[in-house]
Amino acid sequence: MNKVISIHLHGAAFQLEEAGYEALRAYLDQAARQLAANPDQAEILADIEQAIGEKFRALLNAGRNVVLAAEVKAVIAEMGPVDDGSASASDQKSGAAPGAAQQAAQTGPASSGPPKRLYRIYDGAVISGICTGLAAYLGADVVLIRLAAVVLGCLSGGAVAIVYLVARFIIPVARTPEEKAAAAGPSPTAQEFIRMAHEGYYEGLKSIHDREARREWKRKFHRRMRDWKRDFHWEMRGHFGAWRHRWDPPPGSCPSQVGSFLVLPILSTLKAFLVFVLWFAILSLIATRAICGVSLPAGLPIWAGVLLLLLAYHVVVAPIKAMRRALCCRSMCGPYCWHPFAEFRHGLIALGMLVLAVWLADRFAPGFHRTLLALPAFLHHAAESVRQWWTGR
Amino acid sequence: MSLDEKFSALRKGLLEFLLLKIIAADKVYVADILRQLNATEFATQEGTLYPLLSKMRREGLLDYEWQESAAGPPRKYYTLTAKGREQLREISDYWHKINGTVKGLGL
Numbered sequence: 001m002n003k004v005i006s007i008h009l010h011g012a013a014f015q016l017e018e019a020g021y022e023a024l025r026a027y028l029d030q031a032a033r034q035l036a037a038n039p040d041q042a043e044i045l046a047d048i049e050q051a052i053g054e055k056f057r058a059l060l061n062a063g064r065n066v067v068l069a070a071e072v073k074a075v076i077a078e079m080g081p082v083d084d085g086s087a088s089a090s091d092q093k094s095g096a097a098p099g100a101a102q103q104a105a106q107t108g109p110a111s112s113g114p115p116k117r118l119y120r121i122y123d124g125a126v127i128s129g130i131c132t133g134l135a136a137y138l139g140a141d142v143v144l145i146r147l148a149a150v151v152l153g154c155l156s157g158g159a160v161a162i163v164y165l166v167a168r169f170i171i172p173v174a175r176t177p178e179e180k181a182a183a184a185g186p187s188p189t190a191q192e193f194i195r196m197a198h199e200g201y202y203e204g205l206k207s208i209h210d211r212e213a214r215r216e217w218k219r220k221f222h223r224r225m226r227d228w229k230r231d232f233h234w235e236m237r238g239h240f241g242a243w244r245h246r247w248d249p250p251p252g253s254c255p256s257q258v259g260s261f262l263v264l265p266i267l268s269t270l271k272a273f274l275v276f277v278l279w280f281a282i283l284s285l286i287a288t289r290a291i292c293g294v295s296l297p298a299g300l301p302i303w304a305g306v307l308l309l310l311l312a313y314h315v316v317v318a319p320i321k322a323m324r325r326a327l328c329c330r331s332m333c334g335p336y337c338w339h340p341f342a343e344f345r346h347g348l349i350a351l352g353m354l355v356l357a358v359w360l361a362d363r364f365a366p367g368f369h370r371t372l373l374a375l376p377a378f379l380h381h382a383a384e385s386v387r388q389w390w391t392g393r
Numbered sequence: 394m395s396l397d398e399k400f401s402a403l404r405k406g407l408l409e410f411l412l413l414k415i416i417a418a419d420k421v422y423v424a425d426i427l428r429q430l431n432a433t434e435f436a437t438q439e440g441t442l443y444p445l446l447s448k449m450r451r452e453g454l455l456d457y458e459w460q461e462s463a464a465g466p467p468r469k470y471y472t473l474t475a476k477g478r479e480q481l482r483e484i485s486d487y488w489h490k491i492n493g494t495v496k497g498l499g500l
Contacts, residue, residue, distance in 0.1 A: 039451070040450075044443045048443055050466065054465055079438055082440040083441050
């Protein structure tokens with residue numbers, strides 16, 4: 001079993017085995033370097049990509065849609081090294097081709113780290129999407145991540161809960177399709193986009209002294225970037241489609257608009273009410289160690305009680321959320337939902353959790369408590385030194 | 394320099410001439426050109442052909458037009474320009490002249 005990477009060659013999509021993809025990329029990089037001084041570099045590369053694409057297409061049929069690594073290497077050998085006319089005549093012989101391709105694979109630039117980002121992902125989240133985001137980032141199963149978090153949380157005696165709360169604030173939420181796709185790392189197209197951008201940039205640097213050439217380069221570069229950007233967005237949207245497919249109910253279950261107009265406000269009100277109950281319960285727990293007369297079991301710290309409350313809240317709210325997601329289909333909310341009130345509420349919850357985090361740290365970490373107490377004096381001192389610096393200037 | 398290398402240098406010099414001849418005969422695309430060349434000792438690969446065709450186009454010897462193909466994306470079909478035709482005639486004349494010289498001189 002081998003990993004498959006999808007690429008597109010001059011507009012046509014292909015799936016290659018990973019080793020084949022590396023070989024092809026090395027070949028195209030090498031070709032681009034060979035043609036670096038050629039004014040028609042972009043066009044020749046496009047021709048070559050198209051020729052490779054035609055050869056791939058000849059290998060595939062309805063029952064077979066992956067190009068094997070050996071086949072990619074054979075096609076590269078068949079293409080022969082790209083030579084700008086400057087190479088010696090003997091290089092034209094086909095015998096040199098596989099060796100050259102291999103050499104190119106070795107000397108090719110190290111693949112730049114993909115601009116993967118850690119996001120929180122609300123689709124399929126239990127609490128705040130940290131585990132789902134981490135799972136997408138690491139390419140791991142979200143269940144395993146959650147299990148690891150719970151186990152670590154028990155072992156570390158709550159330290160993980162603090163880390164979780166901090167992560168809740170510093171990790172942004174993936175909202176747009178592009179961000180959701182970036183959470184799981186870029187696609188080959190995105191990597192290709194970056195490679196082309198780099199190349200175009202260096203090409204531009206070379207013609208910096210020639211005004212006419214510079215203008216020509218600029219025009220070409222912009223056009224190419226625009227095309228690639230369009231492809232990139234298109235593909236990211238495709239990825240997002242796959243995401244929706246995983247988390248959302250199938251589009252067939254979309255209820256009538258009238259029904260959702262009636263039910264959605266009820267659900268939203270219910271959820272708002274539950275949020276209110278949650279905050280009341282948390283405050284009551286912190287203030288009196290009891291909720292409506294039911295006190296916390298002895299030996300259980302308050303932070304554990306708060307965490308349990310949060311968990312209970314999310315368990316209760318999960319079906320409501322799922323129903324809302326199901327009701328909120330494409331026809332009503334566009335490609336992705338955006339509720340101003342939901343955003344506002346998320347903001348409130350976030351603020352509340354920040355206060356809670358500070359409070360927990362203040363209560364359970366004596367060092368933090370001392371720092372907090374020393375803070376006014378420190379601020380005063382800092383302000384004083386700034387004032388002195390200003391007046392003494 | 395081995396014999397093989399000498400032959401290779403000779404072929405390389407003549408490749409452009411042959412391309413002009415092939416394209417003059419008919420509107421062709423790269424796979425056609427390769428098929429015709431590969432039947433001879435001038436067997437060439439895409440990696441060499443594309444840069445050469447692009448150079449010849451830059452020199453104004455040939456031009457191309459896009460044509461739909463039954464399978465896959467449209468293809469570039471190459472044709473000679475007036476300048477290309479003129480150059481083909483000149484090279485052809487010159488080739489016949491040196492051919493005569495080679496035959497006529499010495500052994």
